[in-house]
Amino acid sequence: MLRLHDCAFSGNGYKVRLLLTLLGLPFERVEYDILRGATRTPEFLRLNPNGRVPVLELEDGRCLAESNAILVYLAEGTRFLPQDRFERALAMQWLFFEQYSHEPNLATLRFWITHRLIDEERRPMVEGKRRWGYAALDVMERHLAGRRYFVGERYSIADIALYAYTHVADEGEFDLARYGAVRRWLERVAAEPGHIAITRV
């Protein structure tokens, strides 16, 4: 059986849980307490030398890290990755946008705020992450105006990746009030058949 090395709180882990569920693939979870350094032990570093969840462990023991790489791996040959070469490239574009321009701002502020981690080192970074987080939401809002999904008007891993931390943006004190197209898209994703909540582990 597939084994997901995960943290219940993680939106990056949730991406993988959501896609595995949509695909009907059974899996078992191993939970790590990242606040206590459980992903920096010698045992975990053998699974992912970069010390981060999620990691997907295949039945033969091989391991794959990076949530969006796991999404691509699982989605290949399914309806969640576009068949058209250019649309597939656009899905990749949004996956990299998510990890570079979105997650480091929305996910990091959510993590720092909900776990009360804003100390002297992090406080000077909050304003920049707030500004860049809203810039990412602005890009999403403009793109979604007149579109139902991010790529090719179909639900894909681009939506799954961006949904993970956007739908809990309020936990990082981002206000989505002026992002109407984003809010309608969030409702659309949540209404997809087989959808599960981030709290379902």
Add this chain to the structure above:
Amino acid sequence: MLRLHDCAFSGNGYKVRLLLTLLGLPFERVEYDILRGATRTPEFLRLNPNGRVPVLELEDGRCLAESNAILVYLAEGTRFLPQDRFERALAMQWLFFEQYSHEPNLATLRFWITHRLIDEERRPMVEGKRRWGYAALDVMERHLAGRRYFVGERYSIADIALYAYTHVADEGEFDLARYGAVRRWLERVAAEPGHIAITRV
């Protein structure tokens, strides 16, 4: 002809120039002065709403952003993207590692230092970026010990993506002295047939 919207200084742009050259694909370049906001004009935002180079414009005018998404697009069906499904997933893993754990540290410090951009807002972030940059190099060093390339013992876009900012790490004041496996890998990439320098535009 393919058109690359680019900045000569950019390692992300260099990744694409290098792969286009290795593939023997002719292209024309459009240069943008990112220090003067040339990628934040209304004209540029029509190419990439996220306001960043590189952007690959196809012959029919369609545009693709995010350097690593462009690499995947160009490499599909060539020897620079593994044929094996799991090896292809590992290449993706390293591409996401590069954009999340490597580029925001090594590339950003290189940019700030060479362009003298360390102001009051950025100064508190330098130490963290230094520490996380070395952490990324540590992961690369451990992985490359006993390996010739990042995935499947063959030169791939995983190597191209990670080479771009690693081989100019000194410009961000990173010292590679204790990274022997990384330095030998840099030499190996530079010796690949058809290799071009970052300064070749």
